[in-house]
Amino acid sequence: MRVTLRDVADRAGVHPGTASRVLSAGGGGAVSAPTAERVRAAARELGYEPNPIARSLRTSRSQTVGVLVPDITNPLFGPIVRGVEDTLDAAGYVSLVINTDNDPARERRAFATLLARQVDGFVLATAHRHDALVDEAIERSLAVVLLNRTVARDDVCAVVGDQTHGVELAVAHLRALGHTRVAHVAGPQHLSTGAARREAFVAAMRHVGRSPTAGDIVVADSFTEEAGRRAFRALLDAGGEPPTAVVAGNDLIALGCLDVLAERGLECPRDVSIVGFNDIPLMDRVTPAMTTVRLPQYEMGRRAAELLLGRVAGDRQRERPIVLEPRLVVRASTAPPRAAALLPAA
Amino acid sequence: MRVTLRDVADRAGVHPGTASRVLSAGGGGAVSAPTAERVRAAARELGYEPNPIARSLRTSRSQTVGVLVPDITNPLFGPIVRGVEDTLDAAGYVSLVINTDNDPARERRAFATLLARQVDGFVLATAHRHDALVDEAIERSLAVVLLNRTVARDDVCAVVGDQTHGVELAVAHLRALGHTRVAHVAGPQHLSTGAARREAFVAAMRHVGRSPTAGDIVVADSFTEEAGRRAFRALLDAGGEPPTAVVAGNDLIALGCLDVLAERGLECPRDVSIVGFNDIPLMDRVTPAMTTVRLPQYEMGRRAAELLLGRVAGDRQRERPIVLEPRLVVRASTAPPRAAALLPAA
DNA sequence: TTGAAAGCGCTAACAC
DNA sequence: GTGTTAGCGCTTTCAA
Numbered sequence: 001m002r003v004t005l006r007d008v009a010d011r012a013g014v015h016p017g018t019a020s021r022v023l024s025a026g027g028g029g030a031v032s033a034p035t036a037e038r039v040r041a042a043a044r045e046l047g048y049e050p051n052p053i054a055r056s057l058r059t060s061r062s063q064t065v066g067v068l069v070p071d072i073t074n075p076l077f078g079p080i081v082r083g084v085e086d087t088l089d090a091a092g093y094v095s096l097v098i099n100t101d102n103d104p105a106r107e108r109r110a111f112a113t114l115l116a117r118q119v120d121g122f123v124l125a126t127a128h129r130h131d132a133l134v135d136e137a138i139e140r141s142l143a144v145v146l147l148n149r150t151v152a153r154d155d156v157c158a159v160v161g162d163q164t165h166g167v168e169l170a171v172a173h174l175r176a177l178g179h180t181r182v183a184h185v186a187g188p189q190h191l192s193t194g195a196a197r198r199e200a201f202v203a204a205m206r207h208v209g210r211s212p213t214a215g216d217i218v219v220a221d222s223f224t225e226e227a228g229r230r231a232f233r234a235l236l237d238a239g240g241e242p243p244t245a246v247v248a249g250n251d252l253i254a255l256g257c258l259d260v261l262a263e264r265g266l267e268c269p270r271d272v273s274i275v276g277f278n279d280i281p282l283m284d285r286v287t288p289a290m291t292t293v294r295l296p297q298y299e300m301g302r303r304a305a306e307l308l309l310g311r312v313a314g315d316r317q318r319e320r321p322i323v324l325e326p327r328l329v330v331r332a333s334t335a336p337p338r339a340a341a342l343l344p345a346a
Numbered sequence: 347m348r349v350t351l352r353d354v355a356d357r358a359g360v361h362p363g364t365a366s367r368v369l370s371a372g373g374g375g376a377v378s379a380p381t382a383e384r385v386r387a388a389a390r391e392l393g394y395e396p397n398p399i400a401r402s403l404r405t406s407r408s409q410t411v412g413v414l415v416p417d418i419t420n421p422l423f424g425p426i427v428r429g430v431e432d433t434l435d436a437a438g439y440v441s442l443v444i445n446t447d448n449d450p451a452r453e454r455r456a457f458a459t460l461l462a463r464q465v466d467g468f469v470l471a472t473a474h475r476h477d478a479l480v481d482e483a484i485e486r487s488l489a490v491v492l493l494n495r496t497v498a499r500d501d502v503c504a505v506v507g508d509q510t511h512g513v514e515l516a517v518a519h520l521r522a523l524g525h526t527r528v529a530h531v532a533g534p535q536h537l538s539t540g541a542a543r544r545e546a547f548v549a550a551m552r553h554v555g556r557s558p559t560a561g562d563i564v565v566a567d568s569f570t571e572e573a574g575r576r577a578f579r580a581l582l583d584a585g586g587e588p589p590t591a592v593v594a595g596n597d598l599i600a601l602g603c604l605d606v607l608a609e610r611g612l613e614c615p616r617d618v619s620i621v622g623f624n625d626i627p628l629m630d631r632v633t634p635a636m637t638t639v640r641l642p643q644y645e646m647g648r649r650a651a652e653l654l655l656g657r658v659a660g661d662r663q664r665e666r667p668i669v670l671e672p673r674l675v676v677r678a679s680t681a682p683p684r685a686a687a688l689l690p691a692a
Numbered sequence: 693t694t695g696a697a698a699g700c701g702c703t704a705a706c707a708c
Numbered sequence: 709g710t711g712t713t714a715g716c717g718c719t720t721t722c723a724a
Contacts, residue, residue, distance in 0.1 A: 004717060015695045020719055032693060049462050053402045054717030057700050062399070073428050075627065078419040085445060094459065097443055099431060113440065116395050255631060281421065285601060287633040350701055361711045366703055378709060400701035403716050 003046045012042035019043075023050065056118055065308060066114030067097045068107060068126045074223075074252070075280040076297065077125065080148060083301020084123055091309050093120070100126050102222070107133055121312045123304050127151050127158075129192050143311040147304040150192045150321055157311060158321040159304040161295040163193060166326035167200035168207075170247045170275040170293055173328055175208050177336045179245040179273065184212065185231050185257055186219045187249030194223070194249055197277065201247055215240035220253050228256020236260065244272060244337035251276035251283050251292055254333070258286075269335035279329055289331035296324055349392045358388035365389075369396060402464055411654060412460030413443045414453060414472045420569075420598075421626040422643065423471065426494060429647020430469055437655050439466070446472050448568070453479055467658045469650050473497050473504075475538050489657040493650040496538045496667055503657060504667040505650040507641035509539060512672035513546035514553075516593045516621040516639055519674055521554050523682045525591040525619060530558065531577050531603055532565045533595030540569070540595055543623065547593055561586035566599050574602020582606065590618060590683035597622035597629050597638055600679070604632075615681035625675055635677035642670055 009019040014035060021031050022039040031039075042048075056062040065088055069077045085095045096119060098110040107126055111133055114122065121143030127134050129152050137144045138156060146158035174182050184201040187194030198217065205212045215238055220231035228248065236242060248254035254276035261268050268274055268288055276283060276292035283290040303322055355365040360381060367377050368385040377385075388394075402408040411434055415423045431441045442465065444456040453472055457479055460468065467489030473480050475498050483490045484502060492504035520528050530547040533540030544563065551558045561584055566577035574594065582588060594600035600622035607614050614620055614634055622629060622638035629636040649668055 002717095005719095006717075016717090017696075017719075018694055020717095021694090024719070030693060035693080049458070051403075051717050052463050053399055053408070054700090055719075056399045057397075057403050057702090057716090058718045058720085060700075071428070072418060073424040073627070075421060075424070078421070078424065082417070082419050082445060089444075094442060094444075094463070096440060098435075098440075099428060112395065117398055117440070281419070282628045282632065285633060286628065286631040287635070289633070348701095351703095352701075362701090363703075363712075364710055366701095367710085370703070376709060381709080397701050400716090401703075403700090403718090404702045404704085406716075 002051075003048050005048070005050070007046055008039060008042045008048045011046060012038045014039060023048075024055075060118055061120050062118040063092060064094045064096055064117065064119045065121050065123060065305075065312075066110070066117075066119040067095050067123045068100055068110055068114075069097060070102045070126055071099050072097065073099075075282065076148075076250075076278055078281065079297035080125060080301040083298040083303075084147070084305045085301075087302045087305035088309070091305075093309070095123075102126065104128070104133075111137075121145070121308045123147050123308055125149065127192065128190050129195060130190070143308060145304045145308040145311065146321075148193065148300060152192075154321065155319045156321075157307055157319055159300050159307065160192070160321050160323055161300070162323045162325050163196035164200040164203070166277060166293040166295070166328075167197050167247065168204045169326065169328040170277075171201065171204040171208065173291070173330065173334065174245045174247070174273060174275065177245075177273065177334060179337050180210060181241060181243045181337075182210070182212075182216070182245045182247060183235055183243035184217045184247045185228055185235065185249055185253050186217060187223045187253060188221055189219055191223075194219070197247075197249055213240075216243070220249060220256070223250050223252055225252050225256040225259065228253030229259050230256075232257045232260045233263075236264070242272075245334070246272060246274045248274060248276050251278050251280045251290060254290060254292070255286065258333075269333050271338060273334040273337070275334060284331060288333045291331045291334040292329055293326045294329045295326050300324055348397075349394050350397070351394070353392055354385060354388045354394045357392060358384045360385060369394075370401075406464055407466050408464040409438055410440045410442055410463065410465045411467050411469060411651075411658075412456070412463075412465040413441050413469045414446055414456055415443060416448045416472055417445050418443065419445075421628065422494075422596075422624055424627065425643035426471060426647040429644040429649075430493070430651045431647075433648045433651035434655070437651075439655070441469075448472065450474070450479075457483075467491070467654045469493050469654055471495065473538065474536050475541060476536070489654060491650045491654040491657065492667075494539065494646060498538075500667065501665045502667075503653055503665055505646050505653060506538070506667050506669055507646065508669045508671050509542035510546040510549070512623060512639040512641070512674075513543050513593065514550045515672065515674040516623075517547065517550040517554065519637070519676065519680065520591045520593070520619060520621065523591075523619065523680060525683050526556060527587060527589045527683075528556070528558075528562070528591045528593060529581055529589035530563045530593045531574055531581065531595055531599050532563060533569045533599060534567055535565055537569075540565070543593075543595055559586075562589065566595060566602070569596050569598055571598050571602040571605065574599030575605050576602075578603045578606045579609075582610070588618075591680070592618060592620045594620060594622050597624050597626045597636060600636060600638070601632065604679075615679050617684060619680040619683070621680060630677065634679045637677045637680040638675055639672045640675045641672050646670055 009016040100106040125147040127149045150158040186198040218231045218235040220227035279292045279294035355362040446452040471493040473495045496504040532544040564581040566573035625638045625640035
């Protein structure tokens with residue numbers, strides 16, 4: 001059937017062990033040049049392809065990396081995953097991507113599956129702020145890189161966006177437009193992204209002399225349009241003076257806020273401005289085109305994969321997050337507040 | 347280190363072979379109930395997890411399926427891939443998803459990689475209408491299911507949308523609105539989706555007594571916004587009487603057409619109506635919300651996975667495509683043509 | 693530098 | 709019904 005190492009060895013007139021020395025990773029593990037060439041020729045002629053399964057069984061390495069994501073359907077993760085896959089692929093690794101829907105039970109099951117399959121490392125885009133799985137992975141000193149989200153402890157390899165700076169950009173932009181009543185529809189607080197952006201919002205507002213009160217912040221229980229709608233409705237119904245602008249926990253939440261505005265006969269950006277976060281695909285085409293804080297998604301995936309390759313190769317340094325810089329993309333969902341629009345520039 | 351079958355056998359006081367009989371797929375391959383129970387207990391106590399690598403090496407099956415997609419970043423493939431993965435996962439299979447960017451060389455490489463890894467079957471969402479890889483796969487009687495796209499030959503297992511019916515719905519809708527000059531910005535003709543929709547367009551227009559001429563149809567060289575823009579510009583620049591409506595090869599092409607309209611100071615749907623195809627995520631939120639032919643993406647993935655599971659289990663029947671029905675989702679990108687809008691209903 | 697031998701963990705054909 | 713045996717294809721230690 002398939003051509004094996006033994007076939008190659010026979011044809012080259014050497015022992016399989018020798019053929020292995022020539023053909024496996026190292027390349028030239030002490031084999032004479034002519035022998036090596038004979039083996040390589042034989043391999044070529046027979047169209048030999050090493051059997052990765054057998055190799056894995058023997059070496060307990062698999063040239064495979066497990067990638068856990070919440071949901072590949074979420075447009076955020078397309079580019080992120082491609083960044084990971086392209087980079088790993090170039091290094092000869094295969095990615096096993098599993099969706100967990102933010103369900104810890106599924107995360108655990110996926111983790112076990114991947115472990116059983118002897119993956120050489122993990123890229124986790126699913127971390128919760130306190131994440132037993134991540135703790136365990138570190139405990140067992142597995143090669144792990146967190147992606148996008150990180151955990152509360154900071155002795156772990158991660159690639160994340162600079163949430164603080166991102167929110168600062170958003171707040172500064174709104175302030176520059178003249179907004180003073182700015183609300184925050186935060187993402188889930190058990191995720192680092194949700195929590196960090198919320199803290200950054202408080203700090204940034206405070207910095208511009210507008211310390212937010214309880215009524216200015218509401219927390220969506222997931223990073224989805226539906227959760228965004230529910231949260232923003234709750235904020236508006238709480239009865240405080242309505243905001244003229246909203247910093248949303250992410251783009252999907254921002255879309256949810258847009259829906260609520262429409263429900264209530266309000267218009268964006270005329271009545272309320274909205275800033276999203278991430279700049280996922282198509283945000284330039286929604287109605288109105290979304291002003292948002294762009295994170296370099298593909299790049300994040302790439303960096304995470306590179307880091308992981310390092311760790312797989314044995315690097316033990318840099319157990320600290322890598323923080324990538326965002327940039328504000330101003331589109332049509334932000335404008336001066338209604339009243340301010342009528343006033344002369346300050 | 348890790349607990350092996352041998353450990354379980356020792357603890358249960360049986361031979362590894364017996365333990366294997368209890369613990370592997372079949373479940374009860376002629377083992378007495380008490381023995382089986384003892385083995386299962388031992389496995390539970392030790393937290394035994396079978397080593398899939400070893401099992402694969404022995405059985406040359408891997409409980410893994412290779413999934414080739416053009417680009418997971420394309421919103422169409424998120425739901426499709428989830429449908430596949432969820433279904434395979436439920437059956438204990440793992441999906442290895444690889445992006446090929448419609449590059450035959452990458453497709454071939456991915457195929458080889460997957461083959462080397464002993465995947466039990468393939469879901470190919472990358473088929474070209476004449477596809478050497480698919481031919482080869484059939485030749486070698488591998489378990490293969492095509493997804494979304496199919497090939498010219500029809501003796502192959504596939505799950506596709508009913509392109510003909512989909513285009514009929516689009517054309518009927520436009521006709522009902524009063525459009526007579528309807529153009530088609532087709533997708534690539536080397537892909538079944540692009541070709542089938544184009545043929546369907548010709549047939550549907552003919553059916554309503556409006557046989558399209560050469561100037562009514564232009565072909566985009568990929569299913570992207572950019573290709574859509576180029577193609578639609580070419581159509582408009584060709585100098586025929588401009589269309590009042592466009593049936594686009596897919597949603598991304600439709601977005602490209604929208605851009606061209608904007609470039610030229612035309613408005614959708616006031617000046618030109620546009621119908622997309624697929625109803626990918628966020629099409630309900632673009633400007634204007636896209637009228638499009640929805641294909642059940644997740645369901646397509648699910649069906650393909652089910653079919654593949656059948657083939658892996660040995661089914662040899664049904665080497666014909668399964669065709670899923672589309673439905674038209676009318677949104678804001680279609681309206682009566684300008685002139686007709688002023689006339690009384692016919 | 694190369695050959696020999698052992699074994700990764702599992703299953704399946706065969707024997708008892 | 710259960711134990712025995714062999715071996716999937718590869719790598720790697722040890723000897724020569």
